Amino acid sequence: MTDLPSLIRALPKAELHLHIEGSLEPEQMFELAARNNVALPYDSVEDIRAAYRFNNLQEFLDIYYQGMSVLLTKQDFHDLTYAYLKRVHADNCRHVEIFFDPQGHTERGVAFSDAIEGIFDGLEQGKKDFGISSHLILSFLRHLSEEEAFETLEQAEPYIDRILAVGLDSSELGHPPSKFERVYAKAREKGLKSFAHAGEEGPPEYVYEALDLLKVDRIDHGNRALEDDALVERLVAENKYLTVCPLSNLKLCVVDDLKNHPLKTMLNKGLKATVNSDDPSYFGGYLNDNYLRTAEALHLTKDDIVTLVKNGFDGAYLTAERKAELMHEFNQVIASHNT
Numbered sequence: 001m002t003d004l005p006s007l008i009r010a011l012p013k014a015e016l017h018l019h020i021e022g023s024l025e026p027e028q029m030f031e032l033a034a035r036n037n038v039a040l041p042y043d044s045v046e047d048i049r050a051a052y053r054f055n056n057l058q059e060f061l062d063i064y065y066q067g068m069s070v071l072l073t074k075q076d077f078h079d080l081t082y083a084y085l086k087r088v089h090a091d092n093c094r095h096v097e098i099f100f101d102p103q104g105h106t107e108r109g110v111a112f113s114d115a116i117e118g119i120f121d122g123l124e125q126g127k128k129d130f131g132i133s134s135h136l137i138l139s140f141l142r143h144l145s146e147e148e149a150f151e152t153l154e155q156a157e158p159y160i161d162r163i164l165a166v167g168l169d170s171s172e173l174g175h176p177p178s179k180f181e182r183v184y185a186k187a188r189e190k191g192l193k194s195f196a197h198a199g200e201e202g203p204p205e206y207v208y209e210a211l212d213l214l215k216v217d218r219i220d221h222g223n224r225a226l227e228d229d230a231l232v233e234r235l236v237a238e239n240k241y242l243t244v245c246p247l248s249n250l251k252l253c254v255v256d257d258l259k260n261h262p263l264k265t266m267l268n269k270g271l272k273a274t275v276n277s278d279d280p281s282y283f284g285g286y287l288n289d290n291y292l293r294t295a296e297a298l299h300l301t302k303d304d305i306v307t308l309v310k311n312g313f314d315g316a317y318l319t320a321e322r323k324a325e326l327m328h329e330f331n332q333v334i335a336s337h338n339t
């Protein structure tokens, strides 16, 4: 009988839904606040952790934007990114596709170039030290205007060849994908892929809009697509990957209990679900925690884990060579756990 937790820990994995600002641990928040002379409304690390109780997405976002106020210099963005990669290296995470929220920084007076170059430096160092391959996704804040999204895309121009995709995050309700149809068209013209958070709190209509108007290649979350059978059929037929985040869903009350999480239902319906951590510092778990706790709560089988991990590779934008390397390692781990 396979020891499923040890298999989960040992398998090489990909993470496709991670906001780098959401990996800022309270200890690092204090360190950067001291380094940059930023006042925090907390007295201790325990104080910060105690504040991480959320009834919905907006309550989290308010604290998340406040947390990122300690990020000011290129070095800060490097250190943040490197700390995340070091942490997920311990989870045997081999490939990451991470979001960053440039508008969360430029609106505070941080230069776009400092944020993105710091992140790129961190990713490069992580590749050297841990062998983690990566892509960066530029995410628009959907509570801001489309015009501001256009300005952000403009700022990204010098780096466009090193950016994988655009994404859409922040407050979902009241900010449907249709608001960003034109800026997504422009991003696609520039050769970027299109991703969008949809169906986390928003209705199935937002998922349709993401598909029809933003022409997304991947859906981030997508939980509420399950309310519409025709939509599920379409996502299956079009082979759209969903980047699902179980512990995020629990912390933000998208599900009331992990036992009621739709991940297993998604797999049963043939949806291409992947497992991810979203904002691990705020939601209480990195990549392996998301696999382990969901596996336990939903009684996932070895086949389910194999499917989820492979979906992570298939839904990622890996070179053929990198994918072959990862599948080789994957097969070796599976073989060693069969004995």
Ligand code: HPA
Pocket: 019, 022, 057, 064, 169, 170, 171, 197, 200, 248, 278, 279
């Ligand atoms: O889970 C999320 N949803 C929407 N916006 C976000 N920004 C960071 N994390 C999230």
Ligand SMILES: [Zn+2]
Pocket: 017, 019, 169, 197, 220, 278
């Ligand atoms: Zn997210």
